[in-house]
Amino acid sequence: MIEGGVDLIQLRGKQQSVDELGDLADQLHEITSAASIPLIINDHAEIARNIQVEGLHVGQDDDTVAHARKKAGCELIVGKSTHGLEQAAQAQAEGADYIGFGPIFATPTKPDYAPIGLTGIKRVHHEVALPIFCIGGINLENLEQVIVAGAQRVVIVSGLLKASDIVNYARACKKLLTSNS
Numbered sequence: 001m002i003e004g005g006v007d008l009i010q011l012r013g014k015q016q017s018v019d020e021l022g023d024l025a026d027q028l029h030e031i032t033s034a035a036s037i038p039l040i041i042n043d044h045a046e047i048a049r050n051i052q053v054e055g056l057h058v059g060q061d062d063d064t065v066a067h068a069r070k071k072a073g074c075e076l077i078v079g080k081s082t083h084g085l086e087q088a089a090q091a092q093a094e095g096a097d098y099i100g101f102g103p104i105f106a107t108p109t110k111p112d113y114a115p116i117g118l119t120g121i122k123r124v125h126h127e128v129a130l131p132i133f134c135i136g137g138i139n140l141e142n143l144e145q146v147i148v149a150g151a152q153r154v155v156i157v158s159g160l161l162k163a164s165d166i167v168n169y170a171r172a173c174k175k176l177l178t179s180n181s
Contacts, residue, residue: 001160001166001170002031002032002035002037003167003170004166004167004168004169004170004171004174005170005171005174006037006160006170006174007037007038008037008038008039008040008054008055009028009032009037009038009039009040010039010040010041010042010057010155011024011025011028011039011040011041011042012042012043012057012109013042018044018046018047021041021044021047022044022046022047022050022051025039025041025047025051025053026051029051029052029053038053038054038055038077039053039054039055040053040054040055040056040057040077040079041053041055041056041057042056042057043057043058043059043062044056045063045068045069045071045072046071048072048074048076049071049072049073049074052074053076054076054077055076055077055078055079055097056068056069056072056076056077056078056079057078057079057080057081057100058078058079058080058081059080059081060080060081060082060083060087064094065078065080065091065094065095065096066094066095077097077098078095078096078097079096079097079098079099079100079133080094080096080099080100081099081100081135082099082100082101083101083102083103083113083116084116084120085120085123085124085127085128088101088124088127088128088130088132089127089128091128091130092128092129092130096130097130097131098130098131098132098133099128099130099131099132099133100133100135100155101116101120101121101124101132101133101134101135102115102116102134102135102136102137102138102155103115103116103135103136103137104116104117104118104121104134104135104136104137104138104146105117105136105137105138105142106136106137107135107136107137107157107158108158109136109157109158110136113136115136115137116136118145118146118149119149121134121146121149121150121151122149122150125150125152131152131153132151132152132153133153133154133155134146134151134153134154134155135154135155135157136155137158138154138155138156138159139156139158139159139160140156140159140169140172140173140176141159143156143173143176143177144176144180147176147177147180148180153177154173154177156173160173
């Protein structure tokens with residue numbers, strides 16, 4: 001992924017224990033920091049405290065942004081998942097550094113959330129003054145329509161991880177994003 005030009009990596013492991021994730025984060029952070037790529041830990045502030053990663057990401061049912069920062073015990077970026085304009089505005093008021101906005105399309109990583117579609121992308125960019133990462137079911141095949149709908153940043157999970165050539169897949173996605181910005 002790094003060779004393909006991704007701008008950051010988030011470690012998300014819903015089925016792994018905190019200890020397993022901590023060990024993986026430690027190994028992964030050596031790689032990402034050597035490449036000057038920020039590593040964001042999903043959910044677990046205690047991992048961020050122990051490893052001094054660059055960021056932490058919380059969901060709607062997790063700690064508040066302020067509480068996550070306090071638990072991490074260090075300066076770091078904190079992002080929040082949002083599933084609509086109201087939650088996006090709330091995350092901004094809460095002090096988030098960025099938001100995840102979606103799921104745009106159906107996705108196996110968020111099976112309990114109905115897709116919100118493309119129509120709110122321009123509006124959230126207009127009303128929320130934070131970096132916004134559109135997420136959820138985005139892949140190389142639908143990336144252009146997400147960009148046309150107003151996305152400036154995206155998160156690609158399954159499409160990237162299932163690609164037969166991750167490096168070239170990441171490069172193709174990055175090329176689409178940069179040629180449309």
